[in-house]
Amino acid sequence: MRSENLLLRPLTEQDATERYVGWLNDAEVNRFLEVRWHHQSLADVRSYVAGHDNVGQFVFGVFAEPDELHVGNFSIKVDENHRSAVMVVMVGDRDYWGQGIVLEARARLLDFIFSRLPVDKVSGGCYQTNVHAIFNYKRQGWELDGIRRADRLDQGRRVDVINFAMFREAWLDRNDP
């Protein structure tokens, strides 16, 4: 799949590089990721990629044009029984932070999910201290789906997890006013 500035495709074992591993062990990149609790290795990343069947569990790499540089990932886990999905994002290459690629990539992925998968609701979430993520959810029109109080530790402080949701009708209405 392509968007204006990005290629999005399922990751393969060949995408499990030292560069990717480096992101996961970078304290700034992993600040809001659960992988931060354990040092990550190439084997861990290969195992993670292999754990996605790209049928019900996807891990899409985000590749920036024009060189198709791998800069981050989106994982999507579908629950067919409940016609819902959970989406998680990581932008590993810090040079691409604040460049709008989360909004661009996620819009393309929402198009994909709601047109190709048995999903009516997509969920996402972030720590209350992840203001960049909050901004992106609000900018993209996700609705507040609840707050889990003092649910996580961030730099020694207990913080809320803010859940957001995008529903099929809301997304389609947004794209087709």
Place this chain on the structure above:
Amino acid sequence: MTLDAKNFLAQVFDVEPFEVPDDASLDTYQRWDSLGHMQLVMLLETHLGRPLESEEILSIIDLESLDQLLTMKTGSSHS
């Protein structure tokens, strides 16, 4: 709306207050990006002297909502 809200945004986005449109919002003001939003929250936390609650962070969408947070600080200082 107080001038404070415009001053806050102007400081974050490195423009003069008069350059901030009255209807500036997270959805419409081109300069209002995620980095600016982060700076805005940090500036607010410094101003208020405490971390913002989740609801407060979620409430910041435009000048009016920013003004409400600033007014709350002013109001509490007189109580």
